């Protein structure tokens with residue numbers, strides 16, 4: 001049995017008494033800001049490691065970015081692995097019928113006729129998300 005990143009991060013949140021939700025929901029502006037600050041702090045450390053650190057430090061900070069991102073998903077009750085799978089599906093639909101990508105001059109993979117954008121709202125609804133009614 002393999003342990004997912006989501007499981008590891010949930011273990012950490014539960015051990016530390018941090019927030020964790022079981023279904024997607026909007027959170028308070030204060031909590032959302034706090035999570036955003038944590039992500040930005042880790043992205044800053046990643047940039048420093050990329051500029052000045054060795055590969056091990058870079059890998060550490062890269063893992064911190066992913067870890068805090070998964071923690072932010074957990075705080076919002078989002079099963080991020082499922083969202084990632086939907087993003088992956090969309091990315092794979094960029095390939096042509098021959099299974100090959102069309103690349104821009106700088107190497108970016110372009111979207112072709114077969115591209116289908118990710119439907120993240122549908123993934124969240126499948127996780128039990130009930131979107132707020134639009135404001136009138």
Ligand SMILES: [Mg+2]
Pocket residue numbers: 042045060061064
């Ligand atoms: Mg760090």
